[in-house]
Amino acid sequence: MAIDGQSPTRTRAGARQLIAPPKTKRGESSRAVILQAALDLFQERGYEATTMRAIADRAGVSLGGSYHYFPSKEHLVLEFYRHTHELHAQAIKPLLSRERDLAARLRGTVRAVVITCEPFHAVAGSIFSTVANPSSPLNPFGGTARPLRDEVVALYAEVVRGSDARIPSDIAEMLPLTLWLYQMGILYFWIFDRSPGRLRTLEVIDETTDLIVRLVSLANLPVLRGSRKRVLSLMKAIVEGQA
Amino acid sequence: MAIDGQSPTRTRAGARQLIAPPKTKRGESSRAVILQAALDLFQERGYEATTMRAIADRAGVSLGGSYHYFPSKEHLVLEFYRHTHELHAQAIKPLLSRERDLAARLRGTVRAVVITCEPFHAVAGSIFSTVANPSSPLNPFGGTARPLRDEVVALYAEVVRGSDARIPSDIAEMLPLTLWLYQMGILYFWIFDRSPGRLRTLEVIDETTDLIVRLVSLANLPVLRGSRKRVLSLMKAIVEGQA
DNA sequence: GCTCGAACTTGAACATGTTCAAGTTAATAA
DNA sequence: TTATTAACTTGAACATGTTCAAGTTCGAGC
Numbered sequence: 001m002a003i004d005g006q007s008p009t010r011t012r013a014g015a016r017q018l019i020a021p022p023k024t025k026r027g028e029s030s031r032a033v034i035l036q037a038a039l040d041l042f043q044e045r046g047y048e049a050t051t052m053r054a055i056a057d058r059a060g061v062s063l064g065g066s067y068h069y070f071p072s073k074e075h076l077v078l079e080f081y082r083h084t085h086e087l088h089a090q091a092i093k094p095l096l097s098r099e100r101d102l103a104a105r106l107r108g109t110v111r112a113v114v115i116t117c118e119p120f121h122a123v124a125g126s127i128f129s130t131v132a133n134p135s136s137p138l139n140p141f142g143g144t145a146r147p148l149r150d151e152v153v154a155l156y157a158e159v160v161r162g163s164d165a166r167i168p169s170d171i172a173e174m175l176p177l178t179l180w181l182y183q184m185g186i187l188y189f190w191i192f193d194r195s196p197g198r199l200r201t202l203e204v205i206d207e208t209t210d211l212i213v214r215l216v217s218l219a220n221l222p223v224l225r226g227s228r229k230r231v232l233s234l235m236k237a238i239v240e241g242q243a
Numbered sequence: 244m245a246i247d248g249q250s251p252t253r254t255r256a257g258a259r260q261l262i263a264p265p266k267t268k269r270g271e272s273s274r275a276v277i278l279q280a281a282l283d284l285f286q287e288r289g290y291e292a293t294t295m296r297a298i299a300d301r302a303g304v305s306l307g308g309s310y311h312y313f314p315s316k317e318h319l320v321l322e323f324y325r326h327t328h329e330l331h332a333q334a335i336k337p338l339l340s341r342e343r344d345l346a347a348r349l350r351g352t353v354r355a356v357v358i359t360c361e362p363f364h365a366v367a368g369s370i371f372s373t374v375a376n377p378s379s380p381l382n383p384f385g386g387t388a389r390p391l392r393d394e395v396v397a398l399y400a401e402v403v404r405g406s407d408a409r410i411p412s413d414i415a416e417m418l419p420l421t422l423w424l425y426q427m428g429i430l431y432f433w434i435f436d437r438s439p440g441r442l443r444t445l446e447v448i449d450e451t452t453d454l455i456v457r458l459v460s461l462a463n464l465p466v467l468r469g470s471r472k473r474v475l476s477l478m479k480a481i482v483e484g485q486a
Numbered sequence: 487g488c489t490c491g492a493a494c495t496t497g498a499a500c501a502t503g504t505t506c507a508a509g510t511t512a513a514t515a516a
Numbered sequence: 517t518t519a520t521t522a523a524c525t526t527g528a529a530c531a532t533g534t535t536c537a538a539g540t541t542c543g544a545g546c
Contacts, residue, residue, distance in 0.1 A: 129379070204481065
């Protein structure tokens, strides 16, 4: 028995290991068919109820097959996550090119998140918890999922940049990351939301986006100057320490 | 193959089932010895690296033994969580009876959280992710862990109540829950903190507790009245909808 | 002291994520 | 055409959390 704090058979080894993309036509098609099977099954049954054996079955490959292309089951979820991000980005394109009001842009963007994710609502809980795990490759503060997180943050940067709101530069710098974090909070709320049509979440989104925009505009008040400076420099320190 | 979104062998059944407390001396001692073994092992090796077989071994019972007293491995963590809560409550007793300044009470309380949890820092990540899982019995928004969460919220109510700060009643009502949520955020930051002596977390605590107290005192400003009302009624609606 | 049954204990069996040594395929070089 | 070899595929084997039918213990009631 190992006493060194590591299990003798640490099953997470593969999770850190990079896997080269397919090198042949056959490989490409195998990867695609496995991924599609996984995406479908996650949506049909949820994360935990989807077994690697079921994925292999539906993809028409053998059990070990997926592991040639994806280091772990979690990595398959990462692709799932990327997929919904692309749906979301696509969905808000018209809004972002038409609307200039910051509150409306923000509201529309966050509403689009939960609307895009609605088909996966039943599944979302277990995925979220995997995402929250600091040692998971899906953790947005960690390594593997970092690029995807940066894409989402960039999307919120675009929400802010394309608006006609005049925002002090120190706030504008931190706002996208803050909004991403805020979106995570909304998603967590949405997971617990059992109201019909997820109306409660939509209400909370409307109310909070409005509040955020109002708070940003209030931040210039003399009484708030001090706190604002402190908040922003704290956030900056945290972000920099993280990188 | 089941297509109904439930795995044919749902292994979470036991997790919801209540288990009666031991009825005999032998049962009591078995439960205690299993729990102690689990607590020790979690601390030594972490959550994932601790196997049910190892717990059974150290406790001197057979593999299935634990399942007579704890419905799942996660329920053993719940006890672990309760244990640290008790350590924490004990640790801040002197502070709460001596100090009256709100900022100092809050700072001391939150500092005590991370100091109490320090021995489990390496383990905390996997535990946190279990806690975040909406379908886990450990989830504080869910069922089983609710009483424990209420205890922690009550502790923050005491932090506020025992201070000499004069806080508007509508804020005072929501503050304990907010502070509990804030503490969760700090813990999540702390999990990622690799600075020596966890100094960065302590700095963030000092800065943020100060900011919170300052914000509370600013909330009476006329310009902030509107936002404050909206924030508080939103929070109230959320809390009530949750229950 | 004896019996009965609830409380407790056991460990084989199961489903699952992951590993890996061995096998198969097919594109390129000769 | 044939040989070479990297890419790809396979499925048995492993460790693990959990279940459960079958056994054991021991105190209450006679």
